Amino acid sequence: MGGRKLKVASVATALVMTGAFAAVAAARTHGSAAPAKAAAKYRIGLVLPDLSNLYIAGIRDGAQAQAKKSGVDLLVKGTNDAAGQTNATLAYVGAKVNAIVVDAIDGKAIIPAVKAANKANIPVVAIQSNVYGGKTATFIAGREDLAGKYIGQDAVNWCKKYNPCKIGIVEGIRADQSGATENKAFRAVVGKVPSIKIVGASETQYDPAKALNLASNFLTANPDLNYIYAWWDPGAAAAVKAIQAAGKLGKVGVGAQNGDCIALGLVIKGHQTQTSAFFPSIIGSQGVISAVSAVQGKTLPKYIEAPVLSVTTKLANAWLAGTSQPPAKLRADIMRRLKEAKSGNCPTK
Structure with missing residues (x-):
């Protein structure tokens, strides 16, 4: 994507x-x-x-x-x-x-x-x-590799609290080169941390319903799952639903890419910990x-x-509060999107 x-x-x-x-x-x-x-x-x-x-x-x-x-x-x-x-x-x-x-x-x-x-x-x-x-x-x-790198960095930061740190991956379509590039970069980052263990990864054909089912299966098979990486934001939103259903909202980190309105709203709330925002x-x-x-x-x-910006819960709320500023050349765009996401009035088309 x-x-x-x-x-x-x-x-x-x-x-x-x-x-x-x-x-x-x-x-x-x-x-x-x-x-x-x-x-x-x-x-x-x-x-x-x-x-x-x-x-x-x-x-x-x-x-x-x-x-x-x-x-x-x-x-x-x-x-x-x-x-x-x-x-x-x-x-x-x-x-x-x-x-x-x-x-x-x-x-x-x-x-x-x-x-x-x-x-x-x-x-x-x-x-x-x-x-x-x-x-x-x-x-x-x-660059999809940068998006994957940023998600990997978020996972590494989240995993500092856990040893071992278990990660499940919600894939899109493995034949999709952009997703595969992002996935490779993510794995390269988390692969440098011995305490991180990838406990499962499976395709979902970029179908949020399949992503929800997969994330639910991860959580059932691994009650101590710590982080879910989804190849795309709608997959991450599905993972958040699975986490909420399991009563673990905010206890399992979630990272993805795109930076759509729904994802940014979840990031602001801390339900999704990061998104690599494209423009x-x-x-x-x-x-x-x-x-x-x-x-x-x-x-x-x-x-x-074209630019890619890593947006975490901490950064999103600092930008909205005015205690920090996003990069100047992306400021107007990302602030408009964050305010729209916080209001809950996400566009439908």
Whole structure:
């Protein structure tokens, strides 16, 4: 997912705008090729997964806000079907848009559509999930390995109170490269602590109902379970439900990634101890900025690293209380999300 993402310090752990982001800004100013037409006339086609997913909706919202700011016409199509994404991309090629931005569900299935765009000289910008064929102007995403590292650090901190410290892992789909990368990084961190024991790990196909069942089984088989790591926040929310049902709310640590509204609300309450927050609105915004630069013939970095921020219960409440501040370049975004989460008025789409 989100995959999805530095400074490690007691105040915050974040990758704020990297040099790659700065390079995009420089390209807008110092690009060698003159634009073929005014940016206000550009049409950009955005292809996303299912827009009912809050994270994906965040990418759309960020792209729409940037499109308005840049004066471009943004067309949006969201579908949770690889064939539907291919058809949407081909439709944009047929409509002769100036650029295409795509978050591919299947980086291989989308290749023919990307190649069709290449043949039509339409730049393609990949966001969130990479494309494994054809030519793309750039790839914009957070680093899943950092997300896993941050979750691992939270688990290590939680486990200082226990010896041994037992951890259960709620996996998504092992064939999902982003989840596998995050999982590998998590295991690398906790694997350095001899007292930590992983007592179980199983796939759930990113299904919260299966995640709830798995977490419940972990707790039944291991009454002294200390921590649950879920590959994604809805899986963590399911784990929290299982922990609550077992009468152990606040006694079992829970870490995951995404930083959605529900997860942030659980983190604030201390029911979930950490989430590695991604910034979908920033990814969407940078997708539009990069698309415009590509249309104008400017060279972009092969990879643009989007930010990831570790949000723990301690940090979330300190930021809300004003006793500490998140990184300046992420402050407005994460504070808006934390306040929304604390109010309980989480968006539904």
